[in-house]
Amino acid sequence: MKHYWHIILYGSLLAVLVFLLKWLQWKFLVTDNAVEIYVGLAALLFTALGGWLASRLISRRVQTVVIEKEVVRTVAADGIDDEARRKCQFSAREYEVLELLVKGYSNAEIAEQLFLSLSTIKTHVSNILFKMDVKSRARAIEKAKRLKITR
Amino acid sequence: MKHYWHIILYGSLLAVLVFLLKWLQWKFLVTDNAVEIYVGLAALLFTALGGWLASRLISRRVQTVVIEKEVVRTVAADGIDDEARRKCQFSAREYEVLELLVKGYSNAEIAEQLFLSLSTIKTHVSNILFKMDVKSRARAIEKAKRLKITR
DNA sequence: CCCAAATTCATACTTTGGTATGAAAGGAAT
DNA sequence: ATTCCTTTCATACCAAAGTATGAATTTGGG
Numbered sequence: 001m002k003h004y005w006h007i008i009l010y011g012s013l014l015a016v017l018v019f020l021l022k023w024l025q026w027k028f029l030v031t032d033n034a035v036e037i038y039v040g041l042a043a044l045l046f047t048a049l050g051g052w053l054a055s056r057l058i059s060r061r062v063q064t065v066v067i068e069k070e071v072v073r074t075v076a077a078d079g080i081d082d083e084a085r086r087k088c089q090f091s092a093r094e095y096e097v098l099e100l101l102v103k104g105y106s107n108a109e110i111a112e113q114l115f116l117s118l119s120t121i122k123t124h125v126s127n128i129l130f131k132m133d134v135k136s137r138a139r140a141i142e143k144a145k146r147l148k149i150t151r
Numbered sequence: 152m153k154h155y156w157h158i159i160l161y162g163s164l165l166a167v168l169v170f171l172l173k174w175l176q177w178k179f180l181v182t183d184n185a186v187e188i189y190v191g192l193a194a195l196l197f198t199a200l201g202g203w204l205a206s207r208l209i210s211r212r213v214q215t216v217v218i219e220k221e222v223v224r225t226v227a228a229d230g231i232d233d234e235a236r237r238k239c240q241f242s243a244r245e246y247e248v249l250e251l252l253v254k255g256y257s258n259a260e261i262a263e264q265l266f267l268s269l270s271t272i273k274t275h276v277s278n279i280l281f282k283m284d285v286k287s288r289a290r291a292i293e294k295a296k297r298l299k300i301t302r
Numbered sequence: 303c304c305c306a307a308a309t310t311c312a313t314a315c316t317t318t319g320g321t322a323t324g325a326a327a328g329g330a331a332t
Numbered sequence: 333a334t335t336c337c338t339t340t341c342a343t344a345c346c347a348a349a350g351t352a353t354g355a356a357t358t359t360g361g362g
Contacts, residue, residue, distance in 0.1 A: 091338060104285070104293035107319070119341050126320060134255075136348085137319075141292050142255035242308060258349070270311050277350060287318085288349075 088131050088149065097124040099151075101137055102144045239282045239300070248275040250302070252288055253295045 090098060100110045111121045125137065134140045144150050241249060251261045262272045276288065285291050295301050 093339065101289075102293070104287065104290035106287060106289070116339090117341055119343085120339075122320070123340080126322090129320080135320085136255065136257060137289055138252075138257070138292060139255035141289060142253070145296055244309065267309090268311055270313085271309075273350070274310080277352090280350080286350085 090128065090131065094124055094128050094131075097121060098128050098140075098144065098149070101125060101128070102141050102150050104141070241279065241282065245275050245279050245282075248272060249279055249291075249295065249300070252276060252279070253292050253301045255292070 096114060097110055100113060105113070107118055107121045107125060110116075110125075111118045114121070129135065129137070129140055132140050132143055134143055247265060248261055251264060256264070258269055258272045258276060261267075261276075262269045265272070280286065280288070280291055283291050283294060285294055
């Protein structure tokens with residue numbers, strides 16, 4: 001709606017390029033295989049143009065999804081600690097451990113399910129608690145459920 | 152990495168179109184202004200191609216954003232399942248302890264808040280875990296939240 | 303009043319949780 | 333190639349959780 005300038009810009013570029021091509025044709029038509037050159041050139045140019053155009057138009061879709069991001073902000077307004085969220089950038093493994101931890105599994109059970117040693121789970125859990133800024137798995141469970149960190 | 156076919160397909164299409172344009176040129180070059188026609192045609196074709204290509208390549212980003220959508224939906228109204236709680240037969244005090252336990256508080260913190268000794272809390276917690284048929288406070292928290300026993 | 307249940311507290315003990323530290327191996331980015 | 337991050341594991345140590353048992357006090361109902 002408010003992006004008419006896209007079409008205008010595209011039309012203008014089209015016109016300019018057509019004139020450019022006309023000029024190229026007038027200058028190089030004396031040689032035969034010059035045609036392929038500027039056709040290929042035009043193809044590349046317009047492919048790039050189409051790609052740029054599509055990327056601009058698709059970026060609008062991303063912005064539409066960003067509206068759903070604002071719903072996240074709404075949750076943040078309801079009590080999500082943005083600073084905590086940034087600190088909570090879990091690694092892939094840590095998130096796996098967290099999912100089981102939140103289900104109430106003990107370290108030994110998590111180790112068994114992920115085929116890892118108890119030491120490894122202890123390390124992961126310790127790092128998770130640090131990243132979540134809590135001092136016990138009980139608080140981690142409560143916080144994770146409250147902030148909807150896991151499903 | 153595993154999308155080499157994109158480039159291959161693009162190259163093939165480019166070749167085909169160049170040959171097509173060559174044929175158009177051979178057929179319509181007798182007339183002068185036919186040049187603008189197939190140049191415009193080529194422009195449109197390659198613009199569309201570029202757009203399609205870009206849309207295919209960019210479609211991934213949109214999916215990445217959608218993941219954050221799942222974090223959003225949270226505002227579900229949560230009520231207490233009285234029946235689930237009655238099945239556990241908690242005493243008044245036990246329920247008080249349970250409410251704090253589910254919030255992730257440690258035994259010491261619960262004792263402090265209820266003005267009771269640590270021993271008393273341990274007794275209550277132990278009885279709560281027995282009544283809930285779980286073996287750790289972590290599982291108790293998970294179960295209580297899943298069955299909506301507390302607020 | 304008496305009984306049963308609830309509440310409180312303690313002591314001792316075992317298990318689990320959590321921290322600190324170090325180290326080794328593999329992957330990815332510069 | 334080197335550096336950084338992740339993942340893995342180990343050992344040691346301290347704190348917290350959980351169990352078992354016993355006991356004193358309170359409370360509500362028959």
